[in-house]
Amino acid sequence: MSDGQRSPTSNGQIVVSGLTKQYKSVRAVDNLSFTVAPGRVTGFLGPNGAGKTTTLRMLLNLVTPSGGSATIGGHRYADLTDPLRHVGAVLEASSAHKGRTGINHLRVICAAAGLPKQRAEEALALVGLTPAAKRKFKGYSLGMKQRLGIAAAMLGDPRVLILDEPANGLDPEGIRWMRGFLKGLAHEGRTVLVSSHLLSEMQLLADDVVIIAAGKLVRQGPVDQVLGSMAQSGRVRVRTPQAEELVAVLREQSATVETDEHGVLLVSGADASTIGRAALAAKVELHELTPERPDLERVFLELTAGKAGIR
Amino acid sequence: MNLVRSELLKIRSTNTWWVFGLISLPLWVLTLLFNWLQTDAMSGLESGDVPADQAAQFEALQQADSLAANIYTNGQFFGLLIVMLLGIIVVTSEFFHQTVTTTFLTVPHRTAVMTAKLIAAAILAMVFWLVTTALNLVFGPLVLNASDVPLQLDSGGVWRAIGLNALAYLLWSVLGVGIGVLIRSQIGATVTGILLYLGGSIGAVAVLSILASRYGDWINNLQLVVPSLASSLMVSGTEIPGSPPQWAGAAVLIGYAVVAGVIGTLTIRRRDIS
Numbered sequence: 031m032s033d034g035q036r037s038p039t040s041n042g043q044i045v046v047s048g049l050t051k052q053y054k055s056v057r058a059v060d061n062l063s064f065t066v067a068p069g070r071v072t073g074f075l076g077p078n079g080a081g082k083t084t085t086l087r088m089l090l091n092l093v094t095p096s097g098g099s100a101t102i103g104g105h106r107y108a109d110l111t112d113p114l115r116h117v118g119a120v121l122e123a124s125s126a127h128k129g130r131t132g133i134n135h136l137r138v139i140c141a142a143a144g145l146p147k148q149r150a151e152e153a154l155a156l157v158g159l160t161p162a163a164k165r166k167f168k169g170y171s172l173g174m175k176q177r178l179g180i181a182a183a184m185l186g187d188p189r190v191l192i193l194d195e196p197a198n199g200l201d202p203e204g205i206r207w208m209r210g211f212l213k214g215l216a217h218e219g220r221t222v223l224v225s226s227h228l229l230s231e232m233q234l235l236a237d238d239v240v241i242i243a244a245g246k247l248v249r250q251g252p253v254d255q256v257l258g259s260m261a262q263s264g265r266v267r268v269r270t271p272q273a274e275e276l277v278a279v280l281r282e283q284s285a286t287v288e289t290d291e292h293g294v295l296l297v298s299g300a301d302a303s304t305i306g307r308a309a310l311a312a313k314v315e316l317h318e319l320t321p322e323r324p325d326l327e328r329v330f331l332e333l334t335a336g337k338a339g340i341r
Numbered sequence: 342m343n344l345v346r347s348e349l350l351k352i353r354s355t356n357t358w359w360v361f362g363l364i365s366l367p368l369w370v371l372t373l374l375f376n377w378l379q380t381d382a383m384s385g386l387e388s389g390d391v392p393a394d395q396a397a398q399f400e401a402l403q404q405a406d407s408l409a410a411n412i413y414t415n416g417q418f419f420g421l422l423i424v425m426l427l428g429i430i431v432v433t434s435e436f437f438h439q440t441v442t443t444t445f446l447t448v449p450h451r452t453a454v455m456t457a458k459l460i461a462a463a464i465l466a467m468v469f470w471l472v473t474t475a476l477n478l479v480f481g482p483l484v485l486n487a488s489d490v491p492l493q494l495d496s497g498g499v500w501r502a503i504g505l506n507a508l509a510y511l512l513w514s515v516l517g518v519g520i521g522v523l524i525r526s527q528i529g530a531t532v533t534g535i536l537l538y539l540g541g542s543i544g545a546v547a548v549l550s551i552l553a554s555r556y557g558d559w560i561n562n563l564q565l566v567v568p569s570l571a572s573s574l575m576v577s578g579t580e581i582p583g584s585p586p587q588w589a590g591a592a593v594l595i596g597y598a599v600v601a602g603v604i605g606t607l608t609i610r611r612r613d614i615s
Contacts, residue, residue, distance in 0.1 A: 083615070084615070087613075087614070087615055090446060091445070091449045092442060092445060092446070092613070092614040092615065093613040093614065093615055094611070094613060107449060108449040108450075110449070113446065113447070113448075113449060114446075114447055119446055121442050121446075122439055122442065125438070125439040125440055125442055125443055126438065126440060126443075127351070127354075127355055127434065127438045127440055128438060129355045129356055129357075130351075130354045130355050131354070134350070134354035135354075137350060137354070138347050138350050138351050138354065139347075139443060139447050141343055141346045141347035141350050142343060142344055142346075142347035142444070142447045142448055143343075143447050143448070144343045182443060
């Protein structure tokens with residue numbers, strides 16, 4: 031086992047620092063810096079072409095950076111002695127030989143990584159693919175391919191997991207399974223970095239987010255904090271048959287009230303309890319009183335607006 | 342060692358190797374029949390039957406050693422092609438099926454991966470050589486008997502030819518790996534390899550003989566530069582008058598294999614995998 035695994039710096043933290051990739055005419059990743067903490071699921075978000083995949087591939091030594099560095103637990107990926115025992119990665123679902131069986135795909139990896147052969151069976155069982163072990167890869171559904179990719183990543187029981195668009199092509203059942211699986215791994219103290227553009231899914235899955243656009247960092251932090259930082263947070267939806275009376279009362283309390291096309295009041299400048307109390311005092315009947323949760327999609331679109339994905 | 346095991350498992354766990362084996366078998370039978378006819382014809386001819394300027398070459402080829410060596414290395418023409426294609430596929434299938442990402446994630450040291458691939462392709466080539474040679478040693482004597490040529494199994498020249506045949510299989514598989522790295526497209530690499538092998542021998546012979554008739558016979562020595570001609574020179578059972586020596590063919594082919602292997606390795610070390 032490598033020194034790296036035991037050393038105190040190797041806590042599974044991912045540090046990206048000043049990372050840059052210049053292709054002929056395009057700067058795919060531009061002086062990007064962020065960190066990913068262990069024990070949490072971090073969503074890596076960005077429009078198509080934002081540089082997510084390039085960043086992950088530089089992190090994993092598949093693409094050579096033009097500048098900057100990316101380390102996992104303090105080490106460059108290329109310097110890890112037994113990389114699969116530290117880091118598991120799922121980069122593309124279709125990456126197995128079409129004519130090879132699922133179990134043989136994993137055995138090939140075990141052989142190269144010096145892992146015991148039975149890890150292949152164990153990893154297949156972990157993702158629920160045991161019944162399809164001896165089927166050829168070309169007969170797998172997209173969901174099964176994703177599961178096989180995850181099984182391959184779990185072969186070395188790594189501390190750090192990196193997944194590129196793992197939810198692509200999964201059915202609702204598969205997505206729910208993936209969510210539970212990844213949250214479970216983070217709960218065990220592992221680092222989980224997941225790139226995606228499925229924002230509603232990320233809102234359910236991620237603890238932290240790193241948002242990039244046009245190769246640059248846009249925002250990083252815990253999901254709640256990123257959501258809370260946005261302008262449209264703090265509105266409250268109110269439905270009432272006595273709209274005019276309530277609006278009058280609320281305006282006295284210097285709240286701003288808009289009305290949407292269905293007659294629902296959207297109140298800012300007063301929280302739900304204030305509105306409820308005011309309605310009770312004015313004897314106004316309420317049918318709905320909902321603090322509007324800002325959603326990741328809206329925040330994301332606002333943050334990345336004007337930074338087109340096609341460059 | 343783990344890596345070589347992994348590479349061999351990659352080959353074993355797909356159809357490729359036995360499909361190629363199945364293709365090789367009828368080709369081997371075909372060349373055996375052809376060589377039988379040739380041996381029969383050659384052993385029956387008198388040197389007076391050929392034009393005087395070719396008599397020396399003819400006599401060299403007509404020797405029992407040469408005829409026997411030709412039979413014991415039977416199947417070589419297609420066998421070399423097959424092991425080169427296998428070498429190509431060892432590399433290009435990784436790009437074709439996008440497994441190269443997984444391979445380099447498992448082992449970031451790309452030089453080690455390439456070395457393992459070269460060794461695995463070489464082992465595979467040796468298996469093909471071993472099987473064809475075994476078949477040749479079983480069926481070759483029948484052909485030689487039928488043509489009244491002594492078996493020559495106690496002749497050093499014959500065993501040297503068999504050994505050099507092994508070297509040829511080895512070198513062509515290494516060349517295949519090199520071609521596979523340089524041309525990632527499975528189809529592109531396969532077509533290039535076949536052209537290099539077949540077109541190389543036929544086309545180059547034609548071009549060289551035209552040039553030789555204009556600029557003099559020394560041009561004929563350039564046939565050494567063509568890999569497939571160097572290879573056939575290397576494995577010819579005996580020294581043929583008027584041709585460059587056998588060892589020169591071997592040296593050229595080894596040179597090509599080393600260059601292909603080294604360029605292939607250096608290329609893959611730098612390449613972005615995306």
